[in-house]
Amino acid sequence: MQPKFLHIKKLSKSFPIKGQKDPLVVFENVNFSMDKGEFVCIIGHSGCGKSTILNALAGLDVPTSGTIEMKGLMITDPSLDRGVIFQNHSLLPWLSAQKNITMAIACRYPKMDRKNIEEKARYFMEMVGLHDAMDKKPSELSGGMKQRVGIARAFAIEPKLLLMDEPFGALDALTRGKLQDQLIEICDRTQQSTFMITHDIDEAIMLSDKILLMSNGPQARVVEAISVNIPKPRNRAEIVKHPAYYKIRNYLVDFLVNRSEEIKAQLINNTISDKDFPLVIDPFKSSSSKKKVQQ
Numbered sequence: 001m002q003p004k005f006l007h008i009k010k011l012s013k014s015f016p017i018k019g020q021k022d023p024l025v026v027f028e029n030v031n032f033s034m035d036k037g038e039f040v041c042i043i044g045h046s047g048c049g050k051s052t053i054l055n056a057l058a059g060l061d062v063p064t065s066g067t068i069e070m071k072g073l074m075i076t077d078p079s080l081d082r083g084v085i086f087q088n089h090s091l092l093p094w095l096s097a098q099k100n101i102t103m104a105i106a107c108r109y110p111k112m113d114r115k116n117i118e119e120k121a122r123y124f125m126e127m128v129g130l131h132d133a134m135d136k137k138p139s140e141l142s143g144g145m146k147q148r149v150g151i152a153r154a155f156a157i158e159p160k161l162l163l164m165d166e167p168f169g170a171l172d173a174l175t176r177g178k179l180q181d182q183l184i185e186i187c188d189r190t191q192q193s194t195f196m197i198t199h200d201i202d203e204a205i206m207l208s209d210k211i212l213l214m215s216n217g218p219q220a221r222v223v224e225a226i227s228v229n230i231p232k233p234r235n236r237a238e239i240v241k242h243p244a245y246y247k248i249r250n251y252l253v254d255f256l257v258n259r260s261e262e263i264k265a266q267l268i269n270n271t272i273s274d275k276d277f278p279l280v281i282d283p284f285k286s287s288s289s290k291k292k293v294q295q
């Protein structure tokens with residue numbers, strides 16, 4: 001049997017607490033998988049461990065226990081197979097937008113000649129509509145433009161997996177909307193496998209094939225995987241008319257407002273078992289669509 005594109009098994013993360021015997025268990029028994037070409041969002045309250053999971057997928061953090069496999073190979077270190085976009089653009093401030101991108105391409109493809117590297121950088125800058133800003137330094141760019149350079153850089157290394165930690169969280173609503181539209185268009189075109197953290201449930205529905213829901217921490221879990229069965233390509237004006245849209249949206253709001261804390265309490269009191277998490281759920285269909293995910 002072919003290994004899954006991405007397979008996370010029994011992941012946990014704890015931190016020792018000074019002066020206390022028991023550590024802080026941020027999350028435990030986190031299981032999920034991702035297919036190639038899939039767009040997966042994860043939502044959950046602040047502090048439940050989303051960034052810690054993303055950093056572990058990037059190879060930037062080490063889980064306390066459990067495994068992460070990509071195409072059957074264990075992830076233990078960072079690699080250019082995985083591109084990361086953080087909330088803050090993390091561009092090198094002393095390099096122009098173009099050089100920020102060409103440097104990443106040269107690291108990814110050490111044998112590529114200068115001309116091809118520059119052509120590639122131009123292609124990805126054009127993709128995010130920034131071909132006029134090639135020579136500008138990050139300090140000369142607006143927040144939205146910096147984030148677009150970050151997106152161009154991440155796509156330019158053609159990662160097998162793109163990881164995004166609230167990439168549009170620091171932007172105003174108008175810029176965020178424009179960048180979401182651009183990201184939808186690029187991901188539809190490139191079929192980029194993407195794992196993204198967001199606080200914005202409309203953004204999650206617009207972009208995702210699957211949305212993972214985390215219960216509140218400490219001892220958080222990924223409890224459900226929501227299928228977003230709305231045809232792609234999607235657009236902002238049309239998606240809200242789809243009969244599934246508000247069912248999924250209401251389901252996510254109810255999870256964040258009520259159930260994420262209730263599930264935490266039930267787990268602590270042992271009144272539910274987490275052995276079957278995450279449940280795969282399609283809120284548009286009946287509750288009989290709940291089933292245990294095959295890990």
Ligand SMILES: Nc1ncnc2c1ncn2[C@@H]1O[C@H](COP(=O)(O)OP(=O)(O)O)[C@@H](O)[C@H]1O
Binds near residue numbers: 026047049
């Ligand atoms: N180095 C650390 N030492 C102790 N606790 C930490 C450390 N890093 C993160 N945490 C804790 O882990 C939890 C999860 O953090 P994080 O993954 O950033 O959450 P999220 O991204 O969901 O908001 C938080 O409660 C945070 O305080």
Ligand SMILES: [Mg+2]
Binds near residue numbers: 050051052
């Ligand atoms: Mg975070």
